[in-house]
Amino acid sequence: MDFNLFMGDVVNAARKDITESGYEELKTPEEVDEALAREGTTLVMINSTCGCAGGVARPAAASAIHYDKRPDHLVTVFAGQDREATERAREYFEGFPPSSPSFALLKDGKIVTMVERHDIEGFGPVDVVNRLQNIFDQYCEEI
Numbered sequence: 001m002d003f004n005l006f007m008g009d010v011v012n013a014a015r016k017d018i019t020e021s022g023y024e025e026l027k028t029p030e031e032v033d034e035a036l037a038r039e040g041t042t043l044v045m046i047n048s049t050c051g052c053a054g055g056v057a058r059p060a061a062a063s064a065i066h067y068d069k070r071p072d073h074l075v076t077v078f079a080g081q082d083r084e085a086t087e088r089a090r091e092y093f094e095g096f097p098p099s100s101p102s103f104a105l106l107k108d109g110k111i112v113t114m115v116e117r118h119d120i121e122g123f124g125p126v127d128v129v130n131r132l133q134n135i136f137d138q139y140c141e142e143i
Contacts, residue, residue, distance in 0.1 A: 010049050011049060011078070011081055014047055014048075014049055014053065014054065014058065014078070015047070015078065017054070017058045017062070018045060018047055018058055018061060018062075018076045019076070021058070021061060021062035021065070021074075022062075022065065022074055023045055023061065023074045023075060023076040024073070024074065024075045024076070025075075025076050025077075025078070026075050026076065026077050026082070026085050026089070027077075027078075027082045027085050028082075028084065028085055029084050029085055029087075029088035031085065032077065032085050032088040032089050032092075033088065035073065035075045036075075036089070036092050036106060036109050037109050038072070038073055038109075039072075039108055040071075040072030040073065040107070040108070041071040041072050041073070041105060041106065041107050041112075041139055041140050041141075042071055042072065042073040042074075042075060042105070042106045042107075042109075043065075043070075043071040043073070043074050043075070043103060043104070043105055043132075044075050044076065044077065044089055044092075044103065044104040044105075044106065045057070045058075045061045045074075045075070045076040045077075045101070045102075045103055046076070046077055046079050046086065046089070046099065046100045046101055046102045046103070046104070047076050047077065047078045047079065047100070047101060048078070048079045048080055048100040048101045049080065049081075050100075050101065052101060052117070052120050052121040052122075053100070053101040055125075056101075056120050056121070056123060056124065056125050056128055057101035057102075057103075057120050057128065058101075059125040060120075060125045060126075060128035060129045060132060061076075061103070061132075063125065063129045064128070064129045064132035064133055064136070067133050067136055068142050068143065069133075069136040069137055069140040069141060069142050069143065070136055070140055070143055071105065071136065071140050072140075072141075077089045079098075079100035079101075080100070086100075089104070092104070092106060092109070092110075092111055093111050093114060094111055095111065096111065096114045096116065097116075099114070099116040099117040099118075100117060101117060101120055102114055102115060102116045102117055102119075102120070103115040103132060105135055105139060107139060112135075112139055113135055113139075115128065115131055115132060115135070119131060
């Protein structure tokens with residue numbers, strides 16, 4: 001099996017998982033700046049190809065947003081794939097080290113909090129959904 005072909009399939013499936021859940025994919029630094037300049041709350045899902053992204057983070061990202069409160073905007077960058085976009089997004093996450101997969105909640109373009117890899121790895125999707133929804137309760141408006 002051609003490893004590059006296999007990895008392309010894995011990456012494409014990971015991209016499809018999150019965009020089909022309603023997240024807008026940001027592939028360039030310019031797209032990141034435009035999206036994170038929006039007013040209101042924005043959840044950024046930092047996607048990756050690791051097992052905890054596929055088994056925990058992406059399923060949690062898809063489920064957490066079906067809730068009474070949720071962010072105004074849902075976006076995603078792909079660590080290890082869209083490197084420049086991911087690096088630009090991380091510039092907004094002041095005070096938090098690079099982490100993938102992870103979630104960042106911004107309000108009016110400023111970081112509010114993060115769910116980092118150490119909050120995801122070793123936990124189940126329901127644990128991460130609960131953590132995200134607790135954050136939504138604190139910072140987001142009812143829909």
